Amino acid sequence: MSQWFYAEGNRERRGPLPAENIAALFRSGRIAGDTLVWREGAGDWRPLRDFATELGLDMPAGPTPEPAAPPLPPPVQQVHVVVPAPRPGLSGCAILGIVAAVGGVMVVAIAGILAAIAVPAYNDYRLRAKVTAAHAQLQPLAAEVARSAAAGGHCPVNGDEGFDSPESYAGGDIGAVRIGRFDNGHCGLEARFHVPGKDTLDGKHLWLDYDTQTATWTCSADVADKYLPAGCRG
Numbered sequence: 001m002s003q004w005f006y007a008e009g010n011r012e013r014r015g016p017l018p019a020e021n022i023a024a025l026f027r028s029g030r031i032a033g034d035t036l037v038w039r040e041g042a043g044d045w046r047p048l049r050d051f052a053t054e055l056g057l058d059m060p061a062g063p064t065p066e067p068a069a070p071p072l073p074p075p076v077q078q079v080h081v082v083v084p085a086p087r088p089g090l091s092g093c094a095i096l097g098i099v100a101a102v103g104g105v106m107v108v109a110i111a112g113i114l115a116a117i118a119v120p121a122y123n124d125y126r127l128r129a130k131v132t133a134a135h136a137q138l139q140p141l142a143a144e145v146a147r148s149a150a151a152g153g154h155c156p157v158n159g160d161e162g163f164d165s166p167e168s169y170a171g172g173d174i175g176a177v178r179i180g181r182f183d184n185g186h187c188g189l190e191a192r193f194h195v196p197g198k199d200t201l202d203g204k205h206l207w208l209d210y211d212t213q214t215a216t217w218t219c220s221a222d223v224a225d226k227y228l229p230a231g232c233r234g
Contacts (some may be wrong), residue, residue, distance in 0.1 A: 007036040008047065009226040021047070029222055033059045034199055068188045112132065125228045127200055129171045130193075134206055135219065135229050137172055138191055142208050142217060145179060145187055149212050155187035156181060170194070173201065186211050193223075 004022045005015030008031075017025075019039075024050060026030045033049035053060050064089075144163070148156040156163050158182045175194030176227035182188050189208040195201040201223060209218040219232035 002039045002041070004037060004039045006031055006038075009224050019055055023057055026057055027054075029220075032204075032222055032224070035224075046218065048069070049112060077156070124226060125197065130195065130201060131200075131206070131221070131227050131232075132229050133172060134174050134191060135232065137174060138177065138189055139206055141169065141177065141179075142189060142210070145189065145219075146210055146215070149187045150212065150215075155212075157181075182207075182209055184209070188193075200224065206232070 002019060003016035003021060005013055005017070006022060006025070008014050022031075022037065024155070026033075026035075030035075031048060033047060035047050036045040037046045038045045039051075045094070046058075047230060048055075051057075056080075116125065131185075145156055148160070148162065158166055158178060160179075163179055166176035166178045169191075172194050173193055175192045180188070180190075180191040187210040191206045193201045193204050193206070204221065204223045206221045206223070207219070209220065209233055210216075211218070220234075221228055221232055225233040
């Protein structure tokens with residue numbers, strides 16, 4: 001039986017696990033279709049959606065993202081540069097030229113390493129900022145839902161007095177917001193992200209769950225934890 005690994009937040013490797021555990025993690029929302037997974041014989045790490053048929057998972061078809069780097073890249077190897085000793089009779093200008101050339105190679109190598117670290121970190125920061133902004137954008141509507149539930153004794157839905165269609169709440173990186181009752185009986189909001197070209201967010205959801213008994217809100221999402229506000233993780 002094949003043993004599987006998955007990348008938590010597409011950085012930290014978890015496993016080995018049997019196939020049924022990987023399927024259970026997806027169904028519980030712990031991992032998503034774009035989570036990187038690997039098993040023996042699979043070659044490179046690939047998105048979970050590539051193995052949907054093999055694992056018996058029902059997930060919407062979508063474009064396969066560009067191949068990502070393995071979640072645990074090998075450490076950067078130290079490069080030892082040996083400066084050749086000057087030959088007898090080599091002029092001082094020639095020696096300076098050799099030193100300058102070696103120094104240039106080292107600068108280029110260091111710049112490449114810094115870019116490899118900085119670019120992914122900046123992209124993560126931008127996606128995290130989009131989710132945080134969407135969460136803040138939903139707060140006024142969440143307050144209206146809480147007030148309506150308290151006054152009417154039931155969860156409001158799209159189309160009720162004071163509440164418009166899902167698409168009317170589109171704005172920023174939110175494509176639509178559904179208002180209604182969750183399966184657990186709580187009132188709440190389901191916001192769908194619309195971020196074309198960003199498979200990590202586009203089409204994913206952010207949920208705000210309101211418990212009318214305790215008058216408290218709970219935030220969750222089918223987005224990787226590293227992109228979520230602290231109060232929405234877990």
